[in-house]
Amino acid sequence: MANGYDSVYKWFDCLKRAGHHIVGYVIMPSHVHAMIAFKESSTSINTIIANGKRFMAYDLVKRLAQQNKTETLGQMAGWVNKTDQLKNQRHEMFEPSFDRKECFSIKFMEQKTSYMHQNPCKDGLVCLPEDYMPSSAKYYFTGNQDTYPVITYMQLQEIDLTSSPC
Numbered sequence: 001m002a003n004g005y006d007s008v009y010k011w012f013d014c015l016k017r018a019g020h021h022i023v024g025y026v027i028m029p030s031h032v033h034a035m036i037a038f039k040e041s042s043t044s045i046n047t048i049i050a051n052g053k054r055f056m057a058y059d060l061v062k063r064l065a066q067q068n069k070t071e072t073l074g075q076m077a078g079w080v081n082k083t084d085q086l087k088n089q090r091h092e093m094f095e096p097s098f099d100r101k102e103c104f105s106i107k108f109m110e111q112k113t114s115y116m117h118q119n120p121c122k123d124g125l126v127c128l129p130e131d132y133m134p135s136s137a138k139y140y141f142t143g144n145q146d147t148y149p150v151i152t153y154m155q156l157q158e159i160d161l162t163s164s165p166c
Contacts, residue, residue, distance in 0.1 A: 005134045007059040008032055009148050011052045020048075021159060022150045023109070026116045027134035028123065033116035035109065035153070040162045049098055061090075109153035113140060 005027050012022050012034075019039035026033040038045055064073050077090055103109045117140060120132035129137035138146040151159075 004056065004060050004063075005147075007056045007063075008134075010059070011055050012148060014055065015048070015052070018048075021156060021161075022136075022148070023153050023156055024113045024116060024136040024140065024150055025134075025148065026119050026132065026137070028119060029125075033119060035103070035113060035116070037151075037156050037159065037161055045100065049100075053098075103153075106153060106157075109156075113153060117141075 008025070008027050012025070015036060016022065018041070021037040021039075023035040023037055024033075025035070038048065041048075061073065061076070064076075101108075101112060103112060117129040117135060117137040120126050120135065120137075121129055126132045128141075129135065130141040133147050136146075136148070136150040138144055139150055140152065
């Protein structure tokens with residue numbers, strides 16, 4: 001399969017350019033966990049996530065085609081439902097929905113960050129969360145930024161996410 005880590009990182013870059021903040025993440029082999037602080041915007045969070053999934057899907061399908069992974073592409077083509085086929089969608093990369101949890105307290109953010117950072121351990125990929133590279137765990141556990149820089153939920157308290165008046 002195509003290594004999709006940098007596709008996720010590129011999407012994170014797009015989010016940051018739009019004024020959003022990446023607070024934590026874990027890129028698992030079959031899914032992504034991300035804690036994102038969204039700047040106030042006229043674009044809904046559902047639309048932002050849908051656009052991100054589309055952005056990553058196009059990149060990953062392109063890579064699979066370049067690697068001549070026709071079997072994988074064929075499988076993904078088989079997952080497209082009839083309605084989406086009529087809209088000219090050729091591959092299904094992601095689940096149509098996502099599990100959004102709004103975090104309004106430090107305690108809840110701490111709980112969710114811990115859950116996502118423990119995910120690679122629960123799946124037997126590493127023994128310690130900070131050893132899993134496609135993750136923000138190293139920063140949370142050691143204070144050292146690694147693969148992709150994030151801000152912590154504690155640093156987030158100092159950031160104004162409201163839109164500036166025009």
